[in-house]
Amino acid sequence: MKIALVGQPNCGKSTIFNSVAGYRAATGNFPGTTVRLAWSRVRLNGMLADLVDLPGIYSLTPTNPAETAGRKFLLHEDVSLIINVVDASLLSRSLELTLDLRELGIPMVVCLNMMDEAERRGIKISSQKLSEFLALPVVETIGSRGVGVKQLFREAQRQVHQPPRPASLVAWNHDIERSIRRMQDFLDADSSAQRLPSRFLAIKLLENDEEITREAGIAARNEASRLREQIEQTHGRPAESVIMSERHDCAMRLFNNSATLTRPRPDPRAALDNLLTHRKWGYIFLAAILVGFFWAVFGIGSLIERAIAGKLGLLTALLLFHIPKGSLEYSVVASLMDGVRGGAGIILPYLVPFLFGLAFLEDVGYLPRVAYLLDGLLHRIGLHGTSMLPIILGYGCSVPACLATRILPSRRDRFLASVLATLVPCSARSTVIFALVAYYLGPMWALGIFCFNALVVILSGLLLARIWPEISAGMILEVPRYQWPALRVLAGKVWLRLREFVVLSWPLLIAGSLALGLGARWNFDHYANAALRPLTLVLGLPSSLGTTLVFGVLRKELALVMLALALGTTSVANVLSATQIVVFTVFITFYIPCVATLVALVREIGRKMTALAAAYTFVLATLMGVAARLILPIFLGS
Amino acid sequence: MLWTTLLSGKRSAQKEIENPAEPSFSTLDQIRPGREVIVMRIIAGQSATRQLAQLGIRPGVTLTVQRTAPLGGPVLVDCAGIMVAIGRGMARRVGVQIIE
Numbered sequence: 001m002k003i004a005l006v007g008q009p010n011c012g013k014s015t016i017f018n019s020v021a022g023y024r025a026a027t028g029n030f031p032g033t034t035v036r037l038a039w040s041r042v043r044l045n046g047m048l049a050d051l052v053d054l055p056g057i058y059s060l061t062p063t064n065p066a067e068t069a070g071r072k073f074l075l076h077e078d079v080s081l082i083i084n085v086v087d088a089s090l091l092s093r094s095l096e097l098t099l100d101l102r103e104l105g106i107p108m109v110v111c112l113n114m115m116d117e118a119e120r121r122g123i124k125i126s127s128q129k130l131s132e133f134l135a136l137p138v139v140e141t142i143g144s145r146g147v148g149v150k151q152l153f154r155e156a157q158r159q160v161h162q163p164p165r166p167a168s169l170v171a172w173n174h175d176i177e178r179s180i181r182r183m184q185d186f187l188d189a190d191s192s193a194q195r196l197p198s199r200f201l202a203i204k205l206l207e208n209d210e211e212i213t214r215e216a217g218i219a220a221r222n223e224a225s226r227l228r229e230q231i232e233q234t235h236g237r238p239a240e241s242v243i244m245s246e247r248h249d250c251a252m253r254l255f256n257n258s259a260t261l262t263r264p265r266p267d268p269r270a271a272l273d274n275l276l277t278h279r280k281w282g283y284i285f286l287a288a289i290l291v292g293f294f295w296a297v298f299g300i301g302s303l304i305e306r307a308i309a310g311k312l313g314l315l316t317a318l319l320l321f322h323i324p325k326g327s328l329e330y331s332v333v334a335s336l337m338d339g340v341r342g343g344a345g346i347i348l349p350y351l352v353p354f355l356f357g358l359a360f361l362e363d364v365g366y367l368p369r370v371a372y373l374l375d376g377l378l379h380r381i382g383l384h385g386t387s388m389l390p391i392i393l394g395y396g397c398s399v400p401a402c403l404a405t406r407i408l409p410s411r412r413d414r415f416l417a418s419v420l421a422t423l424v425p426c427s428a429r430s431t432v433i434f435a436l437v438a439y440y441l442g443p444m445w446a447l448g449i450f451c452f453n454a455l456v457v458i459l460s461g462l463l464l465a466r467i468w469p470e471i472s473a474g475m476i477l478e479v480p481r482y483q484w485p486a487l488r489v490l491a492g493k494v495w496l497r498l499r500e501f502v503v504l505s506w507p508l509l510i511a512g513s514l515a516l517g518l519g520a521r522w523n524f525d526h527y528a529n530a531a532l533r534p535l536t537l538v539l540g541l542p543s544s545l546g547t548t549l550v551f552g553v554l555r556k557e558l559a560l561v562m563l564a565l566a567l568g569t570t571s572v573a574n575v576l577s578a579t580q581i582v583v584f585t586v587f588i589t590f591y592i593p594c595v596a597t598l599v600a601l602v603r604e605i606g607r608k609m610t611a612l613a614a615a616y617t618f619v620l621a622t623l624m625g626v627a628a629r630l631i632l633p634i635f636l637g638s
Numbered sequence: 639m640l641w642t643t644l645l646s647g648k649r650s651a652q653k654e655i656e657n658p659a660e661p662s663f664s665t666l667d668q669i670r671p672g673r674e675v676i677v678m679r680i681i682a683g684q685s686a687t688r689q690l691a692q693l694g695i696r697p698g699v700t701l702t703v704q705r706t707a708p709l710g711g712p713v714l715v716d717c718a719g720i721m722v723a724i725g726r727g728m729a730r731r732v733g734v735q736i737i738e
Contacts, residue, residue, distance in 0.1 A: 058692035063685050090720060093694050121719065208684070240684075244691050279708050372723040376711030384725055385712060409685050474725030475712055476689045481721070 001049040002077060003042075003156065006070075006101060007085035008094055009056030010365070010480035012113045014038075015143035016085055017053040018492040020153065037073070038496070044157045049080070060100040061209050065414075066406035068211070074104065075196060081160050082108040083152065088118035088125055088140075091259060095251035098134065103200040107159045110138045111152050116145075117481075122264035130258040135165040144486050172246045175234060179206060179227045186223045206231070207240040269482045276366075282373050293361070294447060297353045297430075298438050304349035305435070312341045328521075335517025335565070339510030342561030343501075347509075350431045351501060351557075352494065358396045358427075359493040363485035367392055368477055375475050381458055382465025385475040387417040391457075394421035395430070397497060398597040402604045412470045415605050419464060419613045422593040422601065423457050423620075425450070427497075428505075428556035429589050435560060437585050440573045445582070453589060456624065460616075505555045512551055512558055516565050519547075525566075539583050539625045542567075542576070552588050554595055559588050579632040583625045591621030664736065666713055667729035669703045675734035676700055682731045690732075693722050700737065 007013040021040030038053040054070045062068040074082070084101055086094040091112075098110060112127055131138040137155050141148035171177065183202035204212040205224035213221060228239035235242045275281050316337040323330045361367060367389055375385030386408060394401035401421035405414040425433060438446035519525040525547050529536075532546030544566050552559035563584065567575045576584070592614045593601065601610040663678055677697050680687055690696065694717045704714040704721065712723040724732070 058689075061688060063689045063692070093718070093720065096692075241687070241691075241696075244688075245696065248691075248696070277705065277707075277714065279705070282707075368723070372707055372712055372714060374711075375723070375725055376707055376709030379710060379725075379727075385723065409689075474686075474728035475723060476686065476693070476725070476728060477712075477723045478693055479714065479721040479723050 001047065001080045001160070003049050003051050003081045003083060004074060004077075004079045005051065005053050005083050005085060006074065006097075007056060007111075007113075008058050008087065008090075008097055009478065010483075011056065011085045011087040011090075011094065012143040012483075013056065013085045014053055015486060015489050016083075016111065016113065016141065016149060016152070017051065018486075018489045019143065019146050019149050020051060021053075021492070042153075044153060047157070047160075052079075057097070059097055060104075061204065061207055062211075064407050064409045066404075069406065074101075074106075079106055081156055082106050083111055083156055084108055085111045085113050085143075088112045088115050089121050089123060091118070091123065091125060092251050092255035095254050096247050098136075099247055099250055102134070102136070102164050103197060103203060105163050105197040105200070107162050108136055108164055109152065109156050109159050110134065110136050112138055112140045113143050115140050115147075116142050120265050120267065122262040123259055124262060125259045127258075130254065133254050133257060144483070172250065176231065176243065176246055179231055183220075183224060183227055187220060190217065190220065203243065207243050208238075267481075272482060273369075277369050277372055282369070286370060286373055289361075289366070291447070293357050294450065295443070297350060297357055298434050298443050298446065300353040301350035301434055302439060304352075305345060305439075308349060309341075309345045312337075312345045316341065331517050331521050332514065335513045336510055338517070338565055339506075339513030339561065342513065342564070343506040343509050346435050346561060346564075347428075347431050347501070347557045350434045351427055352498065354427045354430060355396060355494045355497050356490060358393075359490045360485060362393075363483065363490060363493070365480045365482045368479045371475065371477055372479060378461075381461035382469070383413065383416060383420075383461060386477050387413055387420075390417045391421045391424055394424035394426060396427055397500075398422045398424075398426045398593055399600045401426075402597065402600040405604060410470070412468050415468070415609060416461065416464050418601060418604050419616070420457050420461055422597055422613065423453070423460060423590065423617065425453055425589050426556065426597075428594070431557050432560045432588055433585055436563070436572065436581055440581060441578055449582070449585060449589070452586075456590070456620070460620070501557075505557065508555060509558055509561055512554070512562065513565060516547065516562060535622075538622065539587060540629045541580055541584060545584065549587070549591075552594070553592055556588060556594050579629060582632055583628045586628050587621045587625040589621075590624055591618050593617065663733040665730050666701075666703070666715070666724065666732040666734050667726050669713070669734065669736065671703050671705045674700060674702050674737045676737060677732060678735050679733035680731060681733070682728065686728065686731075690724075694718055694720055695722060695724075695732070701734070 005013050005017055017038065017040070020042055021038075037055075040051050042049055042051045052073070054073060055066050057067045057070045060071055060074075062071050073079070082101055082104070084098050086098060101108060110130070112125065112130070115125075118125060125140075127138040127140050137159055139148055139152045139155050141152055143149065172180070180199065180202050183205055184198045187198040187201055201212060201216070205216060205220065206228055208224075208228065213224065216224070231239040231242055276285050278285075316334070319333060319337060320330065323333060370392065371385035371388040374388050378384055378387060387405075389407065390401045390404040393404050398421060401424075402418045405417045405421070408414045408417060433446050433449050437449055516525065519528075525544075528550070529543050529546035532549065533543050535549065536543045536546050545563065548559050548562035548566050551562045564572065572581065592598070598610060598614065601613060605613070664675075666675070666677075669675055677695060677699050679697060680690060680695075682690070695701065695715070699717060702716040704716050706713050710726050712725045713729045714721060714723050
C-alpha cells in the first residue's frame, strides 16, 4: 500500500514526513519514475504502508520535469491514499491543488498544516466547514511541533478505502461544466479502457496539458481542440486560462466560506528580509554568511578531528601490538584500520557539520534569497537565479544537485546548471580542502581555493553559455517566509545523506585501503603509478600519488585517505610541498565527477553530454593543476 | 487590506474584459518599490504564464512591488501574502496599471 504526501513547495510536507519516518527514511528510485523520492515504511494500526514524500508541486499541470515526475507517480503508481498537505496561511492558493487532486478519485485526507502561521496572519479557518465543503476529511496540524500528526494518520487509516464524494461548492461555471461533461462523455464512449478518471482527463485535455494530450487518441484530441475553441470564443481568452481562473474562483469561494480574516500580527521576519535582501546589505550579509559557514565548519571539524585522531591511533596501536611486523596479517589489519581511521578521523568530522549547516540554510529558506540576489549577476553568464539552487546544493552532493536541476523548465538551463553544479566542490571535495589545505596550510588558503573554484565556475558558465546560447526565459521563483527548522528534520536530512557515506563510501574506503596496502606489499601499485606517470609528471606530484587520483573517481574523499596511505604518513606536510598540496587539491576538486555523479548526469543530460562534461572537467582540472604548479611558487618563494 | 487583495481577483478580471483597451499600461519592471499595481496582461509562453498563475499572478490581481535587486536583477512582488521573485526579463512581459 502506498500513501503519498502531496503539497505545494514549502508547505511543511517534509516536516510531517520526518516526524513519522524519523531515521527509517530512505531515498529510492521507484519504477516508472526516475526521480529519487524519500520514502519510509510506516505502520498504521497494524497495516504496513509505504509513505512517499513527493516533491512539491503547485498543480497537476506540470511546468518543469520535477513536477512531471511527481504527477507521474500519482497517476501511475497505484497510490492508495493521498495526504494533501496544505499551508494554512496560504489557504486559497493551496486549495487549487487540492481541487485538482480531488479529480483523481483517490482517497484523500487534507492536512491543514502551519495553523500557527495562519493565526499569526489573522486567518481563522474552520476546518469543519472546509471539510464539509470539500467533502474530504480535514485535520489541523502544526508540523514543526508535531501537533496533530497522530490524528492525521489516524484519519488516514480511516479513509484508505473511501474515494472522495462529490462536493457541492466545487462545481464550476455552467458552460465550462458542460464542456467538461461533453469531453468526458466522449472519453467514456471510447472503447479503450482508461485507468484514470475521465473527468480528470477531460479537464486536463481542455487545459491543453502536453503529456495528456499526447497520450490521448486523435479523435479525443480533435474533440478537445474543438471544445477549447468554443470556450475561447465565449470567454475571449484561451481555454486553459479560463479553466485556471475557474479553479481559482472555486478555491476562493471555499476560502471565503470557511475562513475569516482578522488583523494580522506584525511579523518580525519582514524586518529580517529588509536586511537580507537589501540592495547593498543583502550582499554583505551573503558574503558574511558564507564565510561564517566556512569558518564554523572548519573550526568544528578540526576540533573533532583532533579529538578523535589520537584515540583512533591508540586503538590501532593496541590492535597491532601482538602482530609481528612485516607479516601478512599486519598489512591487512593495518590497512583496514587505516580505512576506518580515514573515515572516522578525517572525513566525518568535516562532513557532519558541513551537511548540518547546508541543511539549515536550505530549510530556513535562505537559498531562494540567494537566488534573488544573484539573478542579475547570473544573467551575465547566461543563467538565471533559479539555476543557483541546484548549484548551491552541489556544495552538499553533486547527485541531488543534478536531480534538483529538474526545477528548471529549459533543457539548456538544466544542462548548464548540472555541469556547473558538478564543478562546485561537493562535501567530499570540501573535506579534502578542509583536511588537507586548511589543516596544513591554514584556512585562508582553503578559502582561496573556494574562491578560485567559484571564479572557474563563473568562467565555465560564460564559456558554456557562449557555446549554447539561448535567451533564458527568466526567473519565476516563490520566496517562502523564513522558518526555523525543527532539529528533528535537520537531523533526518543529514542522516539521509550521511548514511550514503557510511554504507557506501566507507566500506569502499576500507576495501580500497586494503587493496592499496596489499598492492604495496606485492608491488602492484608500482605498475599503476607507472601508467599514470605522465599525469603526475605534468602536475609535478610524486609518482606514488598516481593511484590515489584514480580512487578519486570512485569517491572523491577516497583520494584524501589514499593520499595519506600512499605517502605512508599522515603528516602530509613533511612529504609534500605547499604547492603540491594545492595542486593535488585543485586537481581533485575539478576533475571528472565521481561515479555516482556520472550516473546521475547520464540520467539528466544523456550519455553524450556526460562524456563531454567529463572530458571538459578533466582538461580543466589538468590545466588548473598545471597553472597552480607554475604560479604558486612565485608567491610561496619556493 | 488583505480582504481587498484577496477579493479583487475576480472583480478586476471582469473589468479587464469589459474594457480591454486600457490606455496607460506600464510593465512590471518599471514600477518603483512600494507601489501597488493591478496585473492587466501577461504576454509570455504557456509554461511561464502557467507558472505565474500557479503563484497567483494572473490578470486582475493586485501586486505590491517590494523591492528590486541591483544589476538588472529580479523584481520582488507581494501577491496576496506570497513573495515571488520575477526576473527582470519576465517582469517586462507583465503589463500592469498603478493603483493611485
